[in-house]
Each structure stands twice: as structure tokens, then as C-alpha cells.
Amino acid sequence: MSVFQDLKKYKGLLAIVFFLTLGNTIGELYLPRLLSLIVDNGIAVEDVQYVLKIGGIMLIVTLLTILVRGSASFFSAKAAMAFSRDLRKRIFNKVNHMTFDETETLGISSLITRTTNDVGHIEQFVLLMMRPILRAPLQFVGGLVMAYLTHRRLTAIVLISMPIIFVLIYFVIRVVIPFFPQLQKALDRVNLLLRQRLTGLKVVRAFSRDEEEEATFDQANNQYYQLSTRINNTMSTVQPILAFVVSVTTVIAVYFGAKFIVDGTMNIGELMAFIQYTAQVMTGLVMMSRMLTIIPRTSTSISRVKEVIDYPSRKVGGTTRLNESMYAIEAKDLTFYYPGANLPALSKINFSLKAGEVLGIIGGTGSGKSTFLKLLMQFYEPTEGDLLINGIPINEINTDDVRQRLSYVPQQNFFFSESVRGNMQYSNPDITDEKIIEDLTVAKAREFLPNDNPLDSKVVRGGANFSGGQRQRLAISRALARDANVYIFDDSFSALDYRTDYEIRQALEDRLEGVMTIIVAQRVATIRHADKILVLEDGEVKGYGSHDDLLAHNPVYREIALSQGEEEVSTDESKA
Numbered sequence: 001m002s003v004f005q006d007l008k009k010y011k012g013l014l015a016i017v018f019f020l021t022l023g024n025t026i027g028e029l030y031l032p033r034l035l036s037l038i039v040d041n042g043i044a045v046e047d048v049q050y051v052l053k054i055g056g057i058m059l060i061v062t063l064l065t066i067l068v069r070g071s072a073s074f075f076s077a078k079a080a081m082a083f084s085r086d087l088r089k090r091i092f093n094k095v096n097h098m099t100f101d102e103t104e105t106l107g108i109s110s111l112i113t114r115t116t117n118d119v120g121h122i123e124q125f126v127l128l129m130m131r132p133i134l135r136a137p138l139q140f141v142g143g144l145v146m147a148y149l150t151h152r153r154l155t156a157i158v159l160i161s162m163p164i165i166f167v168l169i170y171f172v173i174r175v176v177i178p179f180f181p182q183l184q185k186a187l188d189r190v191n192l193l194l195r196q197r198l199t200g201l202k203v204v205r206a207f208s209r210d211e212e213e214e215a216t217f218d219q220a221n222n223q224y225y226q227l228s229t230r231i232n233n234t235m236s237t238v239q240p241i242l243a244f245v246v247s248v249t250t251v252i253a254v255y256f257g258a259k260f261i262v263d264g265t266m267n268i269g270e271l272m273a274f275i276q277y278t279a280q281v282m283t284g285l286v287m288m289s290r291m292l293t294i295i296p297r298t299s300t301s302i303s304r305v306k307e308v309i310d311y312p313s314r315k316v317g318g319t320t321r322l323n324e325s326m327y328a329i330e331a332k333d334l335t336f337y338y339p340g341a342n343l344p345a346l347s348k349i350n351f352s353l354k355a356g357e358v359l360g361i362i363g364g365t366g367s368g369k370s371t372f373l374k375l376l377m378q379f380y381e382p383t384e385g386d387l388l389i390n391g392i393p394i395n396e397i398n399t400d401d402v403r404q405r406l407s408y409v410p411q412q413n414f415f416f417s418e419s420v421r422g423n424m425q426y427s428n429p430d431i432t433d434e435k436i437i438e439d440l441t442v443a444k445a446r447e448f449l450p451n452d453n454p455l456d457s458k459v460v461r462g463g464a465n466f467s468g469g470q471r472q473r474l475a476i477s478r479a480l481a482r483d484a485n486v487y488i489f490d491d492s493f494s495a496l497d498y499r500t501d502y503e504i505r506q507a508l509e510d511r512l513e514g515v516m517t518i519i520v521a522q523r524v525a526t527i528r529h530a531d532k533i534l535v536l537e538d539g540e541v542k543g544y545g546s547h548d549d550l551l552a553h554n555p556v557y558r559e560i561a562l563s564q565g566e567e568e569v570s571t572d573e574s575k576a
């Protein structure tokens, strides 16, 4: 897909800019001609009537030229900005549908730089190109033609300076081109460090790594600075040299022009016009050289943006529609490798779950619990074996159909910076305030919200104004807000004290009757009442059955339970 395809939408605007620029350039080419007429046919022979007549025409042409130039600039800015808005939208939509590992491959910071800075470069390019692309060559050629019409031999003399300019521009561009990809990479890194620094603020502070962080950032920032000064220094040599060549050319024109005037083959007015035409030819050249120097920078940005919009997104899920509710989940030798991993994160997992049942998954960190949930949510597809939904392999089912039937409490909670109500509506846009209060009460989140207007209280910075346990309770409420067939809790009770954990699970048992519930935990107490418990270790199933079953027959489960003091207690209540 072309980066510039959205420009097509603005054909009308572009055509307007084209004609306005054409008028602008013709006006500018006509003015020196009028000037030479005034000088040679009016002033030289003291014909006041003639001077006034041509002077009047000059005034009108000047005013028209200014008007036309102003409107060309207005409409071109309008088109360029609309274009960049559309381009940003295209990138966003693309990223929005990428899988997790795809965004990781491109890098989140890099995606941000590409959407902002790189699109900015392309917008500037479009803006800078729209008018000069017509005006520069027109002024260059038109100026030459007019100069030639004014005086042939003088034009031939002046033309000698042109090759110098071409050679100069060629060398600068050759030197500068290789630096631009490096420059954008350096900017990516600056953004990456800033982002890490901001998200990892607490860790940085807690380990008092401020100084090291600053040093790393300094280094990346300096690298960016050095690269950009290097490019800038090279580019900035162009302008003074060009200006010098232009001045020298003018001096040459005046020198020979004076001789031609003495010879009687040229008039004073003609020489004045001639000098203005040379200036226009040079301006045309300078404009073209500027266009050439922004091409390398822009082409870097274009390829970076293209990489995103042309990214061959892996399609997760299939086309089979799920017309009924989800009533059965079954894993058959389910095996999964993360992209590029040598060892499986899940290996030959088997279990089955039906509506009304609770599945508990227990295992240490890194045992594959969250990975299984990601497969169920179709963030990834199984590598081998099957994960069946109502008997259909999950990779054949439409992703929306699957996700709409799930409600999920992630291990790492994230909230949007808006009201509690807004966050609850995120999982169910049609939810009423009464229902929200009900769900907050079930998850025991109502009690730590203020009595007055609890739903209007603000959640800030992803939920930073609540404690870990409070965030978990809010996240549980949010999951309950949605009417789903499967409720998934990924380690969602870990930050709760035993009593709250127990109370919430009691309330959930009534609330989630008839649907499927999957509870991932590291605490036996959290899952002991589940109908079936899956014991995971290093991606493998080490046990599968009820709590009593496993406690009696499964050494791994018994060890976990014993280590958590489970054998001494018969109920959760005594713990609280």
C-alpha cells in the first residue's frame, strides 16, 4: 500500500493548488518584463502616460500574484494536514489489529515515533512538494526562456555557472543520505528509554538507579544530537555556497550587460529585467535543491511507515461463527511455543470444562498459566494439538465471537484514566448504574469508594490511585459487568488478604452460577473448591482432578498444599 494513497482523496484541493501556483509563477515571470517596458519605453523617452499605464498594470499583476500565492499556501497546508491525519489513522488502525508479538517485534516506542515524528516528516514533504514541484521547474525554465528572449548572448554567458550548482547539490545529497535511517533509529531509542523510565519509575527509584538511568539516557540523547548536527552542518553549507554563486552570476551579468548597453545591443530596462530573470532561475534551482535534500529524510520516514502499514499481519482465528453460547471448552494434547522459542510454554495439555463448572489452574510462576489463557482469548494460536470450543477447534472460529463470550481479569490490571463508571462501561457499554453498584459490591470494591457519587470517582494513571488489592477488586467488578459465558481470573486474588479472597469467591459462586469459570492461582485456598484443578509445572500437566483427589493421590499438589499449610485447616474461614 502506498503511503501517499490518501492524497487521492484531496484531488480537488491539489488541482486548486496547482492552478494557483501556475498563476503565481506566471505573474512573477511577467513582472520583470513590465519593468523593462516602463524603463525603456516610458522613463527613457519621458512618456508619463505610458509609465502610468504600465505602472497600473504592474500594480494589478502584483496584487493578483500575492493573492494567488497566499491562497495556494492556504490550500496546500489544508491538504497536507488532512493527508497526515489520514495516514496516522491508517497506522493506528493497523497497529490496533496487530497481535502482541507483532507489536513487540516492531517495538512500541518505535511505533509511537513512526506515528508522530515520521508522519510529521512525510507531511512536511507533501507540503514542501505541493507548490515547489510545479513552481521550481517552471521558474527555472520560464526564467531561462524570458532571459533568452530578453538577450540571447548574455543568457549563454550566465548559463556557465549552472553546472557548479548541480555538482554541489549532488555531493551534499550523497554525503547526507546514509545518516537518515540512523537518525530515526536514534530517536526510537530516546523514546524507548523515556518510556521505560516513565513506566518503570517505581523500580528505578526503589533500586536508586536514577543516576545510571540518566547516564544511559544522556548517551542516547547525545547520539541523536550528534547525528542531527552532522546532517545539519552538511546541509547548511549548501545555502551560502548557492548564494555566493548567485551573486557572482549577477556580477557577471551586470559586467557583460554594461558592455552590451555601450554597444547598443541592449537597453537599461532589459538589463534590469535580465538580472531579475537570472535571480528567478537561481531561485528555481535553490528550490529544487531543497526538494532534493528533504528526499532522503522523507524516504527513511516513508519506509518506516510503510513497514507498519504493509506489515503482513498474521490473522488469528477463522471464519466459523459461534451462534450459540459457549458451553464447553476442551484441550486435547494442546501444545504451544511462543514465536521463536525453543521450548514449549505448554506441552500436551488435556482437560475439559462444561457450563456450570469451575476450573482451577495452579502452578508456580512461569508454569504456563497465563499462556493458556492467551490461547483461549485467541491472542495466539495453538502450535500442536487442539483447543476446542463447543467441539470446534478455536483457530477456526471468528475472534470476535470467542472474545465476546469471555470476560477476563488480567494478571496485570490496567484501567483507563477516567471515572469508575467509564471503566466499567468499557466492558459493557450498556450497563446501568445499579448494575455497576451491584458488581462493585460482589467484588467488595464498593466499600473503598466514597459514599457520595462512587461511580464518578476518578481512576488515574492506569489505576495508580488504588492499592494492588483494590485494583484487583475493581478489575473483578469490571469483568462481572459483562454478560459472558466464561469468566477468567488470572491470579486475580493474589493481592487480597485471605478473608477478602474467601468472601469474594463466596459471592462469585452465586453470581457465576451456570457459566464456566476459570481461576488461575498460586494459592491452594483460592482454587480448592473448583470442580477440577489442573496442576501445571513448566508447561506440563502434573495433576488433574478435584482438591480431595489431588491431595490424596498427587505428590506435586500435596507438596504445594502442605507448603501453604493446607493440611491443618479444613475450611478457609479459620484462616481469615
Ligand SMILES: Nc1ncnc2c1ncn2[C@@H]1O[C@H](COP(=O)(O)OP(=O)(O)O)[C@@H](O)[C@H]1O
Pocket (backbone or CB within 6 Å): 338, 339, 341, 345, 363, 364, 365, 366, 367, 368, 369, 370, 371, 372
Ligand atoms: N510473550 C512471550 N514470549 C516468549 N515467551 C514468553 C512470553 N510470555 C511468557 N513467556 C514464557 O512462557 C512461560 C510461561 O509463562 P506464563 O504463562 O506467563 O507463566 P505463568 O504461569 O506465570 O502465568 C515462561 O517461561 C515465560 O518466560
Ligand SMILES: [Mg+2]
Pocket (backbone or CB within 6 Å): 369, 370, 371, 411, 490, 491
Ligand atoms: Mg501468569
